[in-house]
Amino acid sequence: MLRQIFVVSAINIRSLKQRPWASLVVVVGMACVIGVLLSMLSLTEGMMDAYDKTGDPGRALVVSTGAQGEGNSSIPRDKARLIMDAPGIAKAPDGSPLADAGLNTGIPVYRLSGRQTYNNLRGFGPKGVMLRPEFHIVSGRMFRPGTRELIVGVLAKTQFKGMNVGDKVILPDGEWPIVGSYTTGDLLDGQLVGNTETVMKALRKPAYNSVLVRLTAPSAYSTFKGALTTNPALSVDPYLQTEWYKKIGANTFAFFKVIAYGIGIILAIGALFGCLNTMYAAVAARAREIATLRAIGYGAFPVALSVILEAVVLSVTGALIGAGIAWALYDGADGSFGTNVFKYAVSPSLFGLAMVWAVAVALLGGLLPSIRAARRPVVEALRAT
């Protein structure tokens, strides 16, 4: 049986070059489906990756009750002090809690296209850097607390104007020079950072936006959370930082996935009809050859399977080409949506997805023709012209 499958499939694949154009229909169709699907998903994938990296399971973020983003959360100073005294927070070398009250506010900037938009300006307090081992100054220097200075993430300049070291950012009290650039490898790479207290003074903000803490261990989170939620003086929502970034990104990711998969499915249905067409034609073209094989004792199953295998080979070839094009165009490309700055990603898991789609379309598109090939009466097929 296996030998039969192998022989029939080998004959089949070798005969492909006799029908190059018909075969190309499947290859091109699948290349279009996967090229479009993966190009669209590369945005979601890149953005999700940036969100995932920003979250650290060893850190917890505290926002005011019901806040849907750091921007609309407000933590007054006295509450911030209470939060930092909660159990479960790791200690800095000097014995103080490894926690930082932060700021996250939108400031108006221009996209490279000239459109008005916002970028995130974050405030780091005294522990801002210590809490984030992923943070490194790349060029220039760190801002000085108390001085009107900012630093900028390395990716901001790929999307917004005026985001280079030496540029100036306008805040309510005048121009703030950018004195350095940093990288964190996550969402912060698209943002601006200044000293929390200094920026709050300039923006006349009376309260912090959030408090970020380093937990003694990820398992200490329940202790920390319990202390905050049972304290009647606080009305705050603690989150493991990883959970927070899942929560705030969920709707955006769902939206882009609906669009990408919707478009991908429509295209795949079109490609499926093309695949059916090609495979029916292939079966018809090989009718006599198949009948001969059946006459000399080959089973119906190896014949049917060979048709499906042909469809799979063509479809997977097309998917690889499509995935390759999407990868060449978008993998690592600079991108942004709203205030999120990230790099598009055509990851290995997207290649895997492409293969699954390719095989699925080939199975659906090859099944009916393969049944026809296997069922056709041998005598009739042998007489066929």
Place this chain on the structure above:
Amino acid sequence: MMKFIPLVWAALMRKPVRVVLTLLSVMVAFTLFGLMIGLNATFDLMAEKARADRIYTWPRFGGNGVPVAVARQIEAIPGVKAVTALGFIPGYVQDPKNQTFLLMLDQNAGKVFGDWNVSAEMFDAVWKDRTGIVMTKAQAARWNKKVGDTFTMISKAVKRADGKNSWTFKVLAIANDVPQNSNGFIFGNYEYIDKARPLADQGKVSEIDLLADDPSASTDVAQRIDKKFANSATPMQTITEKLARSGNDFGGLDIKKITYGVALAGMFMVLFLTANGIAQSVRERFTEFATLKTIGFSDRAVTAMVVLESALPCILGAALGIGVAGILARQIPKLMPPNFGIPLPMISPMVILWAASAAFVVALLSAALPILRLKQMDIATALSGRG
């Protein structure tokens, strides 16, 4: 041309499976084409319909809103016709998963937003019955509300003076949706809602919208507002509606580039399919074409037949596909996560024209090579079946 139709029909019907599969594939590609070009058309329409005299302004550096007094100061700026102040209460219904929001409108809202599908009576209704709200059909459907029902929203972001966090209203009217906002909206009485907040939070709005006297001067008016408040306690960020809606932009993504790219990929896919189909069909009937030429069919007549054979499934598929796109477009809001609307694709005459042109181009490109082959055919060789 008409006299060829029976011949072309007979040719198509010789391989019905191939023709039907080609037709279906073309239909699907044009469904996508319709959705993509239709989405772009909606963005185009929004840019075109943008009112030249309308201007939006909001606190430049975010924060806790802008004092409503700023709206009165803006009214005093030369060139300003009408000003309305808006508040915004984010919240949810029953479960935090069911996010929505409430707009708080003042008495001037109708003057500035006369082009919403909200009648003057509906705007007035919330002024006569202060606990009332008006919602659009999309929101009414989402919360299963009809006129007279009670609507309760929980908001933890906006505090109430009485310490509760639930806001209860009566549905006074249900308005039609506007195409550019498929999620719909709910609005209530600004003053009533404002008074329910703690004293410290009262008198603040999220945004101020206005009309300029002279549409051609709206950019100047916008700049005057920015300048007037640049060094105040609340610097403002001002933009004209025309500028805000230009460029088919969605959060920094270029809708035109994306929709055209996807539509083109679909066309490329069917081009290979139809070209292969017609080439195969002509190859199979090469001898017959030789016969036709022998009995006096001109090159032109043969060309016309091939083009017709190629065009029929393309045009029919395009028509069906655009129809399906029109139906699918209306289902899009059901698939979207809540509060994440995108304008709905619309099948405008321009979209139909684009689809027809694309169908013709695909048909002609598909027919090109077979036609060339038929032109160069040596009739004697072809008749002998050796072509």
